[in-house]
Amino acid sequence: MRNITQRQPSLLGQLRELDPNLNIQWDEVRGVASSIRGNLTAPAVAPTNLRAVAEPNSLAFLETYGELLGPPDISRSLRLLRSRTDDLGWVHLEFQQYYYPNGEQPVLRELIQDNAIEVYGSKLAAHFLLDGILREIQSSCWRDIQLDNQIQIGIEELREILTQAVAKAPGSRELQSRLREQGAENFPIMQTPRLVLYPWQGKFLLAWTTYGYGVIDVEDPAGNKTGDQRIELGHIFVDASTGEQFIFAPTRKYQGIETPDTGSGLGVTPLGGPYVSRSLNIVRVDASSTYRLKDTTHDRNIIAYDADANSSWSYPYIYDPLDDGTIPISEDTEGDKTWDRLPANTTDTERRSSQQPEVDAFFFCREAYEWYNALAGSRDGWDNGQYPDPPVPPQLPVRVLTHVYDADSGTSRSVNAFSDFGFTKNGKVIAYLAFFDGDATATCSNPNDSAFDYLAGSKAVVGHEYQHSITDFSFQDGAGNPGLMYVSNTWYAAVHEGLSDVFGCLFAENWFPGLDISSVGLAVRNLAFPRDPNTWANRPYKNNNIACGLSNHNKDHFDDRNLSSFQYDRGTILAHCAYLIGQGGVHQRGSRTPVLIPVYSIGRETINGKDILKAARIWYRSLTVYFSNIGGATGLPGNDENTFRTLRNGCVSAAEDIYGVDSLEHKTTILAFYAVGLHPVGTTYGADVTFLRWGASWWMSRPYIGISSPDWSSVDLFINNGGASEWNALINIIDSTGNPTQYENTVYCRVRNVGDQAAQNVQVKFYYAKVGTPSGWLEVTDKDGNIQVLNIGTLVAGESNFPDSAQNSPPASASVKWYIPPLAAGETVDHFCLKAVVTSDNDVNTYNNEVQSNIAYAPYTPGTPFRLPFIVTNPLDEEIALELKVQGPLPRRWKARILEDTQGIRLKPREERLLNLTIDMPPGEDQQLEHPFDGEVRGKVFGSLSGPFAGTLTDITWDGQRLKGRLVGNLDEIGSFIGSFEGTLDVKTWQIKGRATGNFQCAGTGNSGQPCLGLEACLRPLRRIDISQLVNGQPINGTTVQVQVPIPDNPYTWKLPPTNTYVVPEAAGCKNRSLLFLAVAIALLLFVLMWLYVTQQPVELIR
Structure with missing residues (x-):
């Protein structure tokens, strides 16, 4: 802390006496604590009284400690902006900071109320637990304020300045004329201007702010200026002294009696059909045969419009036509309540006649409405009833427009979508989403193709735009306006885009937005691996050799933040972090030690009747509780970048609020932000020993890090008895003389310290289970009965005990011996499950300390079916439906299937059931490869x-x-x-x-x-078959069957482990030919016996 007064350290010391575990974040620019979290007060009152006393209790706290959060008299310079109670019963207050001029500039007093002027974007938030304890207080207030300019510009001068600014822009006269026809007389101003004090680039400027029309430089898809200009509606800030417009933030973000009824319609996907059928909530008009896409079953209406590529209903002429009902709602006039009109060809006329995008936009908006309602415990549409009227009208509908005309292309054939809110001629807020029609003719064969169909057909794209509105309606300024300012190439725009990717993907549970509507298999962005060079965002733009690109450089680590200022490039840092928490995956960074940081999904839960990823609850609470009171853009990039850190702190606080301190969810959230470079500056993360678990835990990252791992085995826990490292343990029965040999397998374990501190006293313990027997987990021992423990000792920060490159030549120091005693009479085992558990004296995260490998090997037996009996079980406390998935990259003529009919099977708690997998392997694979080749x-x-x-x-x-x-x-x-x-x-x-x-x-x-x-x-x-048992679509266990096809000789061939689990070593120095023949005969007999075991005996999926 550098920007700190003499009194502030003393106050911090007093607070630490109340709670020694206090967490404090300091804002060096503002000279205040941006966040103080801990038990800041004693319990106050019964929960029923909490809302009433929260404000006076906040102000009482500020009387003592206010100088930590703003000026010494901060409690007298705050006004309550809004308060609410959340789904956990917490109470949240949001205050706005004001400045009292004290006689400065007499003319100023005539332009403000109560001798106070709003310090724009400067807020304080207080968060109270259910028992009345003040748990956290946040501040974006300024400690030291002084006026740095004089008022020289009045409202009339302001209007003249803004009029001149747009006068020469293309379309200015037409826009002014059409708005005047609609009754807007003060063009380009659309809201009464007000005077604020704006902190900008280190100064405090008296500024006029309003919503109105301004000119922006047109950018190409890569974010580069084209030299053209256009008019947009936006949030305007003008220096009240010089008349300079220093911020213009567009509001548009790219990318009779009615009776409720139900209907259906065809969606956009799968491309080419047969198209999905959607169930729709609709209304009937009077007693006619006309039905409309209008859902009146929620607290806010959801309405889909057909803009029919009409230029009169395009941006920026859209607000009054939406308000007065000029734009038609999507209708079915045939009386069958079905929206099934499809385009007959790819002409613009036919494309805009299709009802598919209307169906999907309407359907996905309803799903999003209900999803956010479940996340919040209760949320009414976008505005959630949190804004005064005016400017936000009550019962603000969720409006979505399709077939929207794009003025830039002169058609609706445009690959884009956007969210917007603006003002009618009467100053009423209108919000909506808009979707263009995409381009069904593009094939990526020509430069600058954009091969995406109707944008509304992608759930993730609709969710992305829906979240822009949620983000805007999570913020409120001193005049009651919604909105988080969006200026291209700024951190606030990156927050907007990042959050829209976060929630769009969490909502759709699809981390490749747009892939489902791409005719050539391109995603708009890849949030599982943002640096993927083969996405629409990252492929080159205007390149004669490669089409379908935007020349973006999507990032996944905060240290790369200044390599590109484009909002889409920075925003993917947040979205990738959400992917790690929600889906689970591996963060890869070549310049970092460690290169790989695995983060495992925190799972899902049913909340308010919806099955939702837990990560979504954490991010939503972070946005609406801890982030929605951040300060405005300061024009200081080094300070504005802290918005990402504020989001990080909010997510950590939210995880603790919902799931508890040091819970799995809390620790995983901390780890994920650490992985993407957003751990708090000046603090250490600690030591964290972990593994790269079996592939099912990080399967979505697998194609991008170059490590091939079966779904149900780990590359960090394997066996190498010579040759390649895989997972096949050898059971010794007898040697060539018929005597036991006490053969020992060599087990290797890689431990990864992904933390930034050395791990002390690292130890690994090993266990195995004999699949198909009731023995449970047994400790791994050597042939002398010694329990095997791998003592690593101190493991350096960021290091493993051996590198990934040594997979097939691991060091002996990373190994233990595993002796498997001879099987008992009648005991049959097909394969083994192997498990390792690591501990460290100073491990900060004990939720990622276990790894397991399960695998069964099948020899390549062309023409002879291989059968693997396996057991499914219910490890839960409630009855479940049996849900199995069998998948694998097998050639077309190969067949893998479960023999039994599993439809309708339900398993009671702890129930087991025997099933059989068969694999048909046609001849020829060992002679000539067949597709697939992955x-x-x-x-x-x-x-x-x-x-x-x-x-x-x-x-x-x-x-x-x-x-x-x-x-x-x-x-x-x-x-x-x-x-x-x-x-x-x-x-x-x-x-x-x-x-x-x-x-x-x-x-x-x-x-x-x-x-x-x-x-x-x-x-x-x-040639693997992964058998996965799922619950609610999520894998809970499984096994992998590896078909071991011999590799032909070539310069790069490597030795494969054996397919059988039995070994009969040749007798040393055997000179008796008959004895040798006997040994071979015994070996052949044992192999036959093994084959009978493999084809007849059951195996469990997992222990």
Whole structure:
């Protein structure tokens, strides 16, 4: 703390006496504590009285400690802006800071009320627990204020200045004329101006603020200015001394009797049909055969409009036509209550006649309304009844427009969507979402193609735009206006876009927005891996070789924040963090130690009748409780970037509020923000020992980090008895003389300290389970009965006990011995489950300390079906429906299926049931590969970079000559690569040769480049079948069956482990030929017996 008074440290000391665990965040620019969290007061009153006493209790606290949060007399310079009680019973108060001129500038007193002027964006919030304890107080107030300018501009001069500013802009006269026809007489001003004190670039400026029309520079999709201009409605701030407009923040963010009834309609997806049918809440007009897309079953109406590409109903002429009902609501006039009109072709006329986007926009808005209502405990639409009238009318509808005319393209054939709020001629707020029609003819074969169909057909895109309105209606200024200002290339715009990606994806549970409406399989952005070079956002723009791109540079770490100021590039940092908490995945950063930080999903819960990701509750509470009172933009980028840190602190507080301090949810939220570089400045995270768990826990990140892991095994817990490292334990029965040999498997365990402090006294304990037996978890021992413990000792911050590059040559220091005693008489075991648990004396997160590997091996037996009996079980306390998913990258002629009919099966608590998986393997796979080819790659690269390469090749296409796909992997000790491969495949030797292009990140330095490399390697296609048991669509356990197809000889072939679990070593120095033949015969007999076991005996999915 540098900007601190002599008295403030003393006050902090007094607060720490009340609560030694106080958490304080300091704002160096404002000279105040931006947040103080702890038990700040004693319990006050019974909950029924809390709302009444919260305000006086807040002011009483400020009488003593107010100088920590603003000027010494802060309690007298605050006015209550709003208060509410949330779904946890907490009470939240939001105050606005005012400044009293005390005789300065006499003319000023004539322009303000009560001799006080609003310090714009400067707020204080107090948060009270149910028992009356003041739990947290936040401040964006200013400690030291002085006026830095004189009033020289009045309201009439202001109107003249703003009129001149738009006079020469294209369309200015037409806009003014049409607005006057609608009754707006004060163009370009749409709201009565008011005088505020605005903190801007280190000064306190007297400024006029209003909503009105202004001119912006048009940007291309990459955020670069094109040289053109256009008029937008926005929030205006003008220096009251000089007349300079220093902020213009557009409000538009891109991207009779009616009887309730129900109907249906066809949606946009899947592209090409058959299209999904949506159930719709509609209204009937009088007793006619006309029905409308208007849902009146909620506290706010939801209405879908058909703008029919009419330029009169486009931005910025839309507010009064929406208010007076000129724009038609989407209708069915045939009386069948069905919206099923489809385009007959791809002409503009036919495209705008389709009812599909109207159906989806309407349906998804209803789903979003109900989703947010569940998140909040109760939320009425966008405004939630939190705003005065005027400017926000009561019962503000949720309005959505489709087939919207785009003035820039002169048609509705535009790949865009936006959220907007503005004002009618009478100053009434109107809010709506708008969706263009996309371009069904684009194929990415031409430069600048945008191959996306109707934008309203993507749930994540609709959710993104819906959240823009939620964000705007989470903020309120001193005049009761909603809105968080949005100026391109600023941190506040990045917050807007980041939050819309966060909630759009949490709502849709789809982290690849737009992928579902892309005819060429492109996502708009990839929130699982924002740096993915093959998204619409990140592909090059205006490139004659690569179409469908915007030339963005989406980021996933806060340290990269200044590499691009574009809001979409910065916003993905927040969205990727939400992905880590909600979906679970791995954050990869080549310049960081550790390179990989796994973060596992905190799961889901049913809240207010909705099954919702827990992460959504945390982010929603962070926004509406802890973030909605942040200060306005200061024009100081180093200070405005703290908006991201404020969101982080809000999420951590929200996780603690909802789920408890040190809970799984609380610890995981802290870890996720640490992974993306948003841990509080000047503090340490601590030591955190963990593993890369089985692939099912991070499957969505798997294609982007170059590590091939089965769904139900971990690359950090494996066996290597010579050759490749995999998961096959060997059971010794007898040697060639018929005697037990006490064979010991070698188990390796990689422990990752993802923290920033050394982990002390790191130990790993091991357990195994014999699948199909009631033995439970047993401790791993060596042949002498010694319990195996891996003592690592001190593990350096960010390091593992051995690197990922040593997967197939792990050090002995990372191993333990595992002796499996001979099976008892009648005991049958198909395979084993192996588990490891790590501990450390100073581990800050004990929720990620366990890893498990389950796998069964199947030999490649062409023409002979392989059968694997397995057991499903219900580990829960309530009855569940049996839900199984069998999937795997198998060739077309292969078949994997469950023999039994599982439809309608329900399992009681602890109930088990036997099922059977069969795999049909046609001959020829070991002679010539068949599609699919996705799999592991090992070989070498050469060119500007050279060396051994190991990774994955996925999303492969092959025309019989050329092989293309996504290549991700690592060069030993050099760095990581993600990009595309194009080349040849020898289907007989499995060898690939070709060119790799993409992004390379250098280990240690973080320097990146876009090399063109040669690649020669062996491609081993995955032949795995993952059997997953699910509850409510989420996997709870499973096993992987690995079909071991022999790799043909080529320069990059590697040795595979055996498929059987039995070993019969040859007798040392055996010279007796008959004895040798006997040993071979015994071995063959044992293999036959093993085969009978494999094809007849059940295995459990998991222990």
